[in-house]
Amino acid sequence: MVEPLLDIEDLDVRFSTSEGVTRAIRGVSLTLNPREVLGIVGESGSGKSVTALAVMGLLAKNAKVTGSIKLGDRELLGLKDRQMSSIRGLSIAMIFQDPLTSLNPVYSVGWQVEEAIGAHQDLNREERRAEAIRLLEIVGIPRASDRIDDYPHEFSGGMRQRVVIAIAMANNPQIILADEPTTALDVTVQAQVLEALKVALDESHASLVLITHDLGVVAGLASRVVVMYAGRIVEVGTADAVFYSPAMPYTHGLLGSIPRVDDDGGARLRQIPGSPPSMIGTRPGCPFSPRCPLRQDICLTEEPELRSVASSAGSESHQAACHFASDVVSMPIASMFPNSSDDQEGLPE
């Protein structure tokens, strides 16, 4: 058994707002192994980004975090901001969603890469500059030594995201958290940026947590996948297990909502009716039950635990939070959801 690099245990994040307490994360436990790519998927508001920000200690001040986040043997929760600063960027680096806004417009890209290097390493100016050029070359900036003094506005979106990746790997972090790294980019550029990310991972031997709502991105990169819904993990397993034998109706719905090459042409995409529940207050039962076509009485009263899926083709590491996981796993993907052309009556919002 490999010692996990990052061990999140029973993480709970609440925000006190004027409308009440929002429970953004409810009892999330997950581990990240060395040199692993872990995908976290889910729709907006499912708690993906909050999980990442909690690990970085960058949540807003009104957040109340309980549980445990361990980096190796070190507990990160409860560390002072100063102590966290020595971990941020050095052990755990983060890539943000929008490369247009995550670079400072008034400095050259070289300055910003050098700043990242200088934050944790004691190098002189020439060494920093040489290192910055090396990093920019790794992530695929052509003629990096010429372009190092250019400003972010002189780069395209994909090029900027490469710079952001170079900044993230500047101090050879153990973990890179990528929060929707390709969402703001063109589909054609996405593949290039993911390629740059792969190269960066090979180079720095880092583990990657890839947060996205794009299942295609996860499928290409991740070895293990976590599916989040309403602040909880509802399914976790190897990418193969989650993609080929999902054991949670929500995962079925996600997979059914993306176009497939092997589909017979003309078929409409299947959609999950309704929208995610409000996170304010608590209500009994499975949070997905209002949108679930397999809903039974037990779903309305009892929230299912995350349990191993016995009959899964994957392995015992495949877990799902559904009372009927063993039935769901054997169903053809997405067949339980209606085509968008079908009548959707009877499913409450």
Added chain:
Amino acid sequence: MTKKSSSETVATTGDVHSDDMDFNARGQWAMVVHRFLHNGQAMTGLIAFFLMLVVSGIYTALHPNQYAALSIAFNQGPSAAHIFGTNSIGIDMLAQILKGVLQDVQVAVLVAAISVVVGTFIGALAGYYGGKIDNVLMRFVDLVLVIPVLVVLIMLSQIVAQKANNWFYLAIIIGALSWTYIARLVRAEFLSLRERDFIEASRALGASDWRIISRHMIPNAIGPIIVNATITVAGAIVLEATLSYLGLGIQPPAVSLGLLIEQGQNSATTEYWLFVYPAAFLLALIVSVFFIGDGLRAALDPRKNRVRA
């Protein structure tokens, strides 16, 4: 496969806009300077301002005591010997006006410096930390804002007027009461800047609060700060002239344009040169500073800062 095609695509993109790039697409400051230099009004202001400053400086350096030198040429109109005439005790008006210009600029620049330093500091703390710190600091700003400058100066005039270098104390008092505008402006800039992703990103890199404020946020707010510093310069010149006119500002034998206007107003119809020339210089000084400020505002306009968004 993906990798090869990606680097090819990239190479072409790179070629397009790096070799034939002129300085329009260069760094932000090059663009700002370029726009300022091509703004006729701004350049007129800048040239007029520096002309007045340089002429005053050279003249005063060559004739350091001329502004107070008495002569028997009382109340002379403009002539070859005294191109702006003389006053009732025979002092050359040109020397007094040029000395007054220097004095006004000296006061105004010190006021602007105090305002920028104090205002940026207070505004940065309030905007960056928010919450209680913001609340306390902004209530303090409100308090300073409602203190009437004239009342304070009338109260302090007995003390300030007797000091030897009283322009210095005057500038400190004006500065201590006029930083609030820049503080509110910097706070507002910081409130929007701190939500920007690159601030979050540098925090994710392990940057300290101080580093984020000084290296990332202030450089992004520097445009409005500079513009308002020039407006503060113009405002301080006006305020100093007002105070001197009321007898609360610069005290004789030192001169300022406001003081000269006050001394010359009674004879504005008979010995017009005593009033018109100082007033004209004051006007030119203020207008040129405003032109500079307006040109800076246009040049620093963030909507024009990027060639491509």
